[in-house]
Amino acid sequence: MAPVHGSYGPHPHQVYDMWPAQAPDAPLVMLLHGGYWRYDRMHLTPFAAHLARQGISTILPGFRRSGGAGGYPATFDDIALAIDTLTEGRPFVLAGHCSGGHLALWAAARGLLPPDSPWHSTTLPAAVVGFGPITDLAGAIRDDLSDGAALQLLGGAGTADARLPLVDPLTLVTPKGTTGVPTVILHGAADEELPHDQFHTYAAAHHDAELISLPDIGHYTFIEPGSEASRVLVDLLRRLHAQHARPRTP
């Protein structure tokens, strides 16, 4: 199954792959890849193709990344632009793995940003899933996950504190207790990559979040096409789309 390739901006990383499912009324999912904001999207293409074979139209965007042209603010500019451009006003479920889960949960919180933020939006995903997500950047800094990855994203220790309130899902959701977007935090109980307070603390802070913990599942099996964990994720994406994706009223 060959994806359509395209771009949503002039930078070489502002590109996407899209696998249209056969049915015209197929659920639409935008998938944000992980790799601590440093990796490219290639490790997730087999799983994106798998989603399409399961009847889900899937958009996998690239974006400017840490260590290259990205990090704050470019990575966030690209996620916001990719979402706003590529979903074309259609209802969609946003999903992300690990650091892509952070980006997905951040994008679902755009309604909580100050109205003068360039990222503020009230056009939000129908639902969001973080699977094995990073939800708490201050915690990621404190625990020094992946050799300073969160500090690298935020431009270093000198700027991190000022930027955190604009890009950290846990900080954004805490005062109000909801983003207004139905949210699922899905994780393996045997996740070996992240401290599990990344999952629990956010789910507890968000009144509209559901926490699903899968026994014996690790961090990476979600993105192995056909694995038990991937089946749970596919079923969840279908359920969220069926429950929450309504055509937008003008």
Ligand SMILES: N[C@@H](CC(=O)c1ccccc1NC=O)C(=O)O
């Ligand atoms: N352990 C590696 C790789 C990694 O964490 C990773 C790689 C691909 C997809 C998701 C990952 N985890 C979080 O973003 C790292 O620290 O960069």
